[in-house]
Amino acid sequence: MYIASIANDLKIHVWPSGQLVHTYKSSAQGCLKSISWSKDGSWLVLVPNKGAAEIISVRDNIKHLHFIQDIQQPTCAVFQNTTKRNIALGTTTGMVLIYDIKSRNIRKHFPRAPSTIFKVEYCAKDSFLAAACENGEILLYNSVTYNLSASYKLPNSKTVSALCCHPSRRNLIGAGSHEGIVGVWDIHTNKLICHNQAHAATVTDITFSPIRGDLIATIGYDRKLAFYDMSQKVSHVQTILEKSPTAVDFCPDGIGIAVALQDGTINAYDTRQLNEPLYSFKGHNTLIKQIIFQKKFFENNSVDYAFSNDSNDSPEEVSTPRAAETSRQSIDSIGHMFCGDVLPDIPEVQTEVFSDLDAGDSFIDAIGLNSNNATANSARDSLPSISEGIKKVSQILEDSTRPSSLSKSRPESITQFQDVQRRISDTILPNKVIFQSYNPLDTIKAQSTPKLTIDGKCPNIEISPTVPILAKENNLRVDASEHEKMIQTIVRQEIKTELQIFHQQIKYELMDVAAQMRRHMLDLHMSIIKEFVQMESALNKLKDMYNENAFGDDCLVKDNIAWRKH
Incomplete structure (x- = not known):
């Protein structure tokens, strides 16, 4: 896991040891103001104090890829969460733009803001884009209609100094002000969920917990690191740091948290023991503007964009297969927070967190044979694979239709069918029914599948020797003309x-x-x-x-x- 930090240059360290991996000095003048990882953690977009925004690659070694020359006086930039093709940028003139990396031009314009934009953040599923203005307003743009959806202001405050969107819940955004006030909104209902005088000085940064929807961490110039529970509206832990913090970010596992100090030091904390940092390393010699953990989403056949050597050419689409990550373990950190001198031996409750991008085999999940299904997991070792079971069922059905073979293979086929049917009825059939017997003169009678007993064995199921012939489903055929009419209708509606x-x-x-x-x-x-x-x-x-x-x-x-x- 890498963590990136910016000051006068960009540095990438290994988390949590702090080993320096890459250092990059931008050709633009002054310090860097904004940084953002792409969704697969292979690209970074940097916004300098003066000059054009820059895209760099950090795959094997760090190198420059492209300058965004079409946007003048950028102040901040952020990649979309669901694709690495589009970048949202804010400017000093109040413009919020969407830049298309593939076509290398400005794709969309949002309505102009009344003042300079200093921070832009996408919601979890990129449905909305939040922009923080220097006049104290937080503008919410719709990413589908590209219109202004709402405008927020912190209560009892005329400024805004920090902005953050929840990494998994698409309806939560938080902000802090120079007056020390922190607030969280539900953008679906346009209601202020909570607000609190969290600090006695300017709130420098805020971040949401990736594994809890109600936990937010804030830092400020009063040298305080605070954790606030939005559901209970109470502050759980407050830690006084040795120097004023300037940036904070949660580790994707929800346990670690990184805090950057004013002198360029980065502290790595365990949220279960905040009395002292686990690691502390020197990131920069000056004030750190922002720190952000590397994003890692593993997808199969994900589309990448490779920049060619010629700057006039557009990036090409490259299909890069990635390893599928079926699960990720996480630990409830707020339940284990402790500020004493000794960390008590509390058993950790491990849960498996699944996302849309880390789903593994969708067919296995659909039939309930993944690692999360307790019923399937109890008899996993004894169950055959799905393909083998289907082949056995097909063979048994074919043998049952042959009179000559029915008398020869009746006992073995019936036993195999009972075994396979028991497994399929527990996993595939949605209404939990099986066929007890079949007679052409009688209707098919069904009953609920018996549940597994404590020892994991199912009761014997009696079925008749005659096996029903399953009707094959007819494939749905659609003419090319109907496809053409459908496409024409959709295109006309869109146009x-x-x-x-x-x-x-x-x-x-x-x-x-x-x-x-x-x-x-x-x-x-x-x-x-x-x-x-x-x-x-x-x-x-x-x-x-x-x-x-x-x-x-x-x-x-x-x-x-x-x-x-x-």
């Missing part, structure tokens, strides 16, 4: 929907432009009227002055008479 959306957007934009033009015309008319009023008042003043000091004929006669007297 119609997109055209309607485009029409509405154009309509709203034209209405906005028309409203702005009307406002400008009104402003122009008002300014002209003001000028006329000012000119009229100036003329009236001149007229009054002329009337008071006017030089008419009477004035001239009076002046002449006065001069004559002299």
Whole structure:
């Protein structure tokens, strides 16, 4: 397991020992501001303080792959959780964009935010994208319609300093503020689940537990590491650190947690014993901006994108088979948290966590023969494989239809059929019924399959020597013309929907432009009227002055008479 951290450069360490694996110095100026792993843990996207965002590969050795030149002044970036093709980026101008790695262009634009975006996060299934703004707003965008769905603000706070989405529950997002307040929202109901004055200073980072839906860890400049239970709305553990923490992230197993300090040190803690770190290693010489654990999802025949040497070429799709991971063990950490000097011997309850991507054999899971099924697991060693059972059933049915072979192989076939039928009835049949006997003149009678006893043996099932012939299912045949009509209908509907959306957007934009033009015309008319009023008042003043000091004929006669007297 790797953990990546950024400051003036990127460093990748082994968790939890802290052994340095890779170091990468970006060609851009200044420190790095944002980092994100791709879904398979093979790529990283870096956002520097100045310059274009950069995609690098960390498969065998770390190397540069591509600069995202189309987006100016990026501030943050994040890969989607379900695909490594798309990257969401925020900018200083408030733009939130989706960049397509395969086509190397901007795929979608979200509505512009009122201020600079400093953090973007995808929800668990990429249905929504959350963006934190410097003005204190948290904008929620719909990834399907690319519209603004909601806007949140922390109560009793005008700022936002940290943002995080739950890694498995798609409806939870959390945020922290410079006032020390932490809040969590349910985006499906647009309700504030809980908020708490968790810190006495700025909340620098928050993270959700990957194995618990109600546990959140927060850090702040008050040198406190706190764990908050959202369901009970209480703080379980609070640990005072030696220096101010700047970044935090949960290990995917839910037990370990990494905390980055202001002096560049990274502490590795066990959530069951938080009084001192298990490991402490020097990550950087300066303040660490962000730490993030490597994502590891194993898929069969996953599609990868390989960048060619020519920068003008688009990345090619490469099918890379990966090993299937059937299960992952995890431990309930909050039940084992302990801050004393000695960790008590508490038995650990191990559970198997399955995800959509780590499902193993879907057919085995569907019939209940996986490691999670207690009934199948109790008799796993004695059960034949599914393919062998189906072959035996087919052979028995074929033999039963032959009169000559029925009398010869009746005892053995009937015994085999009883054994196979007992196993299939416990695993495959959804309604737990088996056929007791078959007579063409009578209807088929069914009864519930008897449950397994404590010793794991089923009671004997009596069946008649005559075995019913199972009807073969007819394959559904669809003509090519029907396929063509279906595809045409779907394409038309999609095009119609997109055209309607485009029409509405154009309509709203034209209405906005028309409203702005009307406002400008009104402003122009008002300014002209003001000028006329000012000119009229100036003329009236001149007229009054002329009337008071006017030089008419009477004035001239009076002046002449006065001069004559002299």
